[in-house]
Amino acid sequence: MHPTDPLDEARAQLRRAIDLLGYDDHVYEVLASPDRVLQVRITIKMDDGTVKTFLGWRSQHNSALGPYKGGVRYHPNVTMNEVIALSMWMTWKNSLAGLPYGGGKGGVRVNPKILSPRELELLSRKYFESISDIVGVDQDIPAPDVYTDPQVMSWFLDEYNKVKRGQFFGVVTGKPVELGGLNARIVSTGYGVAVSTRVAAEKFLGGLEGRTVAVQGYGNVGYYAAKFLAEMGAKIVAVSDSRGGVYDPEGIDPEEALKVKRSTGTVANYQGGKKISTMEILELPVDILVPAAIEEVITEENADRIKAKIISEGANGPTTTAAEKILVKKGIIVLPDILANAGGVIMSHIEWVNNRMGGWITDEEALNKLEQKMVNNTKSVITYWEKKLKPDENSLRDAAYMIAVERVVKAMKLRGWI
Numbered sequence: 001m002h003p004t005d006p007l008d009e010a011r012a013q014l015r016r017a018i019d020l021l022g023y024d025d026h027v028y029e030v031l032a033s034p035d036r037v038l039q040v041r042i043t044i045k046m047d048d049g050t051v052k053t054f055l056g057w058r059s060q061h062n063s064a065l066g067p068y069k070g071g072v073r074y075h076p077n078v079t080m081n082e083v084i085a086l087s088m089w090m091t092w093k094n095s096l097a098g099l100p101y102g103g104g105k106g107g108v109r110v111n112p113k114i115l116s117p118r119e120l121e122l123l124s125r126k127y128f129e130s131i132s133d134i135v136g137v138d139q140d141i142p143a144p145d146v147y148t149d150p151q152v153m154s155w156f157l158d159e160y161n162k163v164k165r166g167q168f169f170g171v172v173t174g175k176p177v178e179l180g181g182l183n184a185r186i187v188s189t190g191y192g193v194a195v196s197t198r199v200a201a202e203k204f205l206g207g208l209e210g211r212t213v214a215v216q217g218y219g220n221v222g223y224y225a226a227k228f229l230a231e232m233g234a235k236i237v238a239v240s241d242s243r244g245g246v247y248d249p250e251g252i253d254p255e256e257a258l259k260v261k262r263s264t265g266t267v268a269n270y271q272g273g274k275k276i277s278t279m280e281i282l283e284l285p286v287d288i289l290v291p292a293a294i295e296e297v298i299t300e301e302n303a304d305r306i307k308a309k310i311i312s313e314g315a316n317g318p319t320t321t322a323a324e325k326i327l328v329k330k331g332i333i334v335l336p337d338i339l340a341n342a343g344g345v346i347m348s349h350i351e352w353v354n355n356r357m358g359g360w361i362t363d364e365e366a367l368n369k370l371e372q373k374m375v376n377n378t379k380s381v382i383t384y385w386e387k388k389l390k391p392d393e394n395s396l397r398d399a400a401y402m403i404a405v406e407r408v409v410k411a412m413k414l415r416g417w418i
């Protein structure tokens, strides 16, 4: 599925940061592998009476800064190495965001779209029961990722509370409001992408007003990124999902595109404009490109044909290391995933703190906090890049990684681990 193993990509990024920071090889060795990966077998009885087995994983990469934190992905192609890579990216994302969390991630190799609601519930409960010994409010806190949502989080929470015989509402985030979640969590990753993009557009494009945007992937992150970017004055001209996309230079209404996706299964049926493939969307003549679907879509093969001036990574790992070298040469600004899509986990942290305090923060307060953090973090990464690196040789990812890795290494040293 991936041109290269995502774990190789994650390690190449780490290697680069370690070299730029001038750290010894042993620091790379410590961080190149997760602390622990648990593989679980999930067997369920399907509605038709057959018995099916699925594999799942929870990878805990590093906990120097705090409990492991990161989402759970349900996808037919997910692999253990992908989950490990995603958990490593969580370590850097949480560190860069200044959150008191380490990095973790989970995955189940399944196509949830073909499961009945009962089958999905059983699978979710069994997965969480199987990992319940290594997760916990102060240990490892899962959340939603691709094809998991607040309902799945509710089953996770309930299963954990049954197994542990208690009321541990902070064991997962991204829950429905009735179970201690925040409505703001749903919009938070896409909102964060939009805020970070706005800051970058102000700096590099003279503003966001009227700037054209293409969004690949129209799920939680892609839709809300499109919605908020449009509200901030940008013009959405292309959207796509796994079944295809649409390009209309006259502009696309994000709400209408969502309605079309909900009623027909894909945004490709949006009326007007022209149909495009989900890979063609990456090469359109737009100001801003938001990959918000899966890993490794911007590669050595297509990087040279990318015309956007800013790429804002809603997805985790959409750009390969080889592709990024080409983009840097072309002067394209890449807002790296660990910066641009941190809004979700920042909001998760607000939810977790609120659960632990028995608090009642409002969505408005939570979104204001999120906006502030995204603005400050984006500005800090850009300033670091301008002051300490060579913008014609180094990417913003280099700057983001250096800040993030340095914090983790300092914490490991303080704790006497290295």
Ligand SMILES: NC(=O)C1=CN([C@@H]2O[C@H](COP(=O)(O)OP(=O)(O)OC[C@H]3O[C@@H](n4cnc5c(N)ncnc54)[C@H](O)[C@@H]3O)[C@@H](O)[C@H]2O)C=CC1
Pocket: 144, 145, 146, 147, 148, 189, 216, 217, 218, 219, 220, 221, 222, 240, 241, 242, 243, 278, 292, 293, 294, 295, 314, 315, 316, 341, 342, 344, 345
């Ligand atoms: N949900 C969250 O809070 C966060 C998600 N992310 C990342 O954002 C990305 C998207 O996640 P969500 O929006 O949560 O997932 P989602 O399940 O809500 O949506 C995924 C979207 O991607 C599309 N898609 C799947 N395969 C595709 C392909 N090959 N080409 C084009 N589109 C494809 C799907 O049709 C769907 O529209 C993932 O990389 C995820 O790890 C990152 C940070 C937080």
Ligand SMILES: O=C(O)CCC(=O)C(=O)O
Pocket: 069, 070, 071, 072, 093, 141, 142, 143, 144, 145, 173, 174, 316, 341, 342, 344, 345, 346, 348
């Ligand atoms: O909110 C969380 O903890 C999960 C976020 C996540 O999985 C991600 O940022 O990729």
